[in-house]
Amino acid sequence: MGSRDEEVTAELPAAFWERLESWVEPHRLPGVRDSFAQPKRVAFRVNRLSAEPGPVAAELERAGLELRPLPWLAEGFHVADTQRELLTRHPLVELGQIYIHNPSSMLTTLVLAPQPGETVMDLAAAPGGKTLHMAAQMRGEGFLSAVEPVQSRFYKLKDNLRRGGASFVRTYQLDGRQVPRKTGPRFDRILLDAPCSGEARFHTSDPTAHQHWGTRKIRECRGKQAGLIQAAWESLRPGGRLLYCTCSFAPEENEGVVANLLKQMPGPATVVSIDLPIENWQPGLSQWQGESFPEELAGCRRILPDELHDGLFMALLEKA
Ligand code: SAM
Numbered sequence: 001m002g003s004r005d006e007e008v009t010a011e012l013p014a015a016f017w018e019r020l021e022s023w024v025e026p027h028r029l030p031g032v033r034d035s036f037a038q039p040k041r042v043a044f045r046v047n048r049l050s051a052e053p054g055p056v057a058a059e060l061e062r063a064g065l066e067l068r069p070l071p072w073l074a075e076g077f078h079v080a081d082t083q084r085e086l087l088t089r090h091p092l093v094e095l096g097q098i099y100i101h102n103p104s105s106m107l108t109t110l111v112l113a114p115q116p117g118e119t120v121m122d123l124a125a126a127p128g129g130k131t132l133h134m135a136a137q138m139r140g141e142g143f144l145s146a147v148e149p150v151q152s153r154f155y156k157l158k159d160n161l162r163r164g165g166a167s168f169v170r171t172y173q174l175d176g177r178q179v180p181r182k183t184g185p186r187f188d189r190i191l192l193d194a195p196c197s198g199e200a201r202f203h204t205s206d207p208t209a210h211q212h213w214g215t216r217k218i219r220e221c222r223g224k225q226a227g228l229i230q231a232a233w234e235s236l237r238p239g240g241r242l243l244y245c246t247c248s249f250a251p252e253e254n255e256g257v258v259a260n261l262l263k264q265m266p267g268p269a270t271v272v273s274i275d276l277p278i279e280n281w282q283p284g285l286s287q288w289q290g291e292s293f294p295e296e297l298a299g300c301r302r303i304l305p306d307e308l309h310d311g312l313f314m315a316l317l318e319k320a
Contacts (some may be wrong), residue, residue, distance in 0.1 A: 011204040012036060013213060020249065023285060028304055031280075035305040037204040039081035041068075042088070043308065044098045045106055046075040048136040050165040051097035053077075060098075063090060072277035075136075076106055078308060096163035101129050103278075104303045104312040108191065109133040111274055111316060112243040116141035118188040123176040123232050126153035128160040130193055135166035144168065149175045177227045180234035188240050192232045194225045196246035196253050200311030218250045225257045233261060233269070236319045241272070244315045249302065251288040254313040258284075258300065259293045261317070272316040273299030280304045284315065 017033075024032050046053045053075045057067055065083055070076030079087055092098045108130055114120045116139045122131045125146035135144055146161070146169050148154045154173045161169050176192075197217050202210045225246070232242050246253050262269050271294075284300030286293055297315070305311040 011207070012202055012210055015215075016199070016202070016210065016213065023249075023251070023282075023288060024304070025282060028280075028282075031306060032304050035307065036202055038307050040203075041078045041080060041308045042084045043070070043076065043078040043101060043103050043106075044087065045073070045101045045133060046077075047097055047099055047132065047164050048075055049132075049140060050095075051092075056092060056097055059092065060087075060090065065090075070103055070106070073103075073106055073110070076103060078103070094163070096160075096165060099129060099132055099160075099164065101133070102310045103308060104310045105129055106133060107276060107278070107303070107312075108193065108243060108245055108314065109137050111276075111314060112189050112191055112241065114138050114142075114144070114189045119143045119186060119237075120189045121145045121147065121179070121187045121191070121235065123147050123179065123190055123192045123228060123235075124194055125171075126150065126157040128157040128164075130191060131157070131169060132160060132164045132166055134191065135161070135164070135169055140166070140168050143170070145170045145172060147172045147174050147176050147179060149173060177231045180231050183235055185235060185237050185240075187235050187237060190232045190236055190240070190242045192228055192242065192244050194228055194244065194246050194253075194257075195221065196225070196248040197221050197250060198247055199249045200247040200305060218248070218252050221248070221250075222252050222257060225253055226260060229257055229261050230264075233265065233317070233319070238268075238319050240319050242317045242319070244317065246313050247310060248313065249311055251285055251291075251293075254302070254315070255285050255288065255293045255297050255300065256291070258297060258315045258317070262294055262296075268320045270318050270320065271296040271299045272318050274301045274314055274316050276301055276303070278303070278309070280306055280309060
């Protein structure tokens, strides 16, 4: 190992690196390792509820920003890390016309694909980046509910939705596990971007992100995720789709949670294989540290982190 590797391992927990090495394909490992110490490009989405990509891009370029478009999303762009401040302080952010958003997060809306007129729920919504993107994708038509139990985060969610002109979204300050009792199985599509150990947010420049990380934290998250995915599943109408995602790499929080749901719902729950317009991903694992997962979990995707994308796990489930 070179000195740069030693520097990186010195800052993030050794157990974290060991776990990564146990599942990342060997030829991808150097890039993945580097991503935890690299400056990241800053991506954003033009909010199509209140603006159009062309004029917004022109205005930002006049302000000196050097935009690169995302090839798979007309309203998605990114800039170099050195332009972070210029972008995040631009008045269009405060006006809600642009939303700083990682491309991996934008992909969740493409994968779940909520349609205008549908009944949709974001079961763990704050601060609301994905809710806002779904609201724009639905063109403000239909029923979109956003659930968040933590008060300060709930207010942040409401604020972001107001700023983004998504007043048709109904917000509920509620534990997501209580939802099916109140609604029954009525939703066409549900996003569960579950609370997790946050491994994909780790970076050597921010020691606070991994301060409380460990197997205990992962186990704790898995318990909560199991309750939430069950609630999401019970709230889904037959034929509906649920996208489960986390910003953790841990198989316990990902394949483990989905496999457990499939075991409880044999038959009605099927895994839909996800197509992504990017290259840096791996299929869901078939086994990890002695635990085997159902073959169909190969249809799940784990986006690998690089200078543009955050890591993200996604599983798309359909109710028969
Ligand atoms: N989807 C959001 C976005 O893109 O802006 C990020 C969601 S974040 C990963 C997970 C959220 O779940 C947090 O805001 C957390 O407070 C919330 N949460 C925690 N426990 C929950 C529960 N029991 N039910 C619903 N949400 C919960």
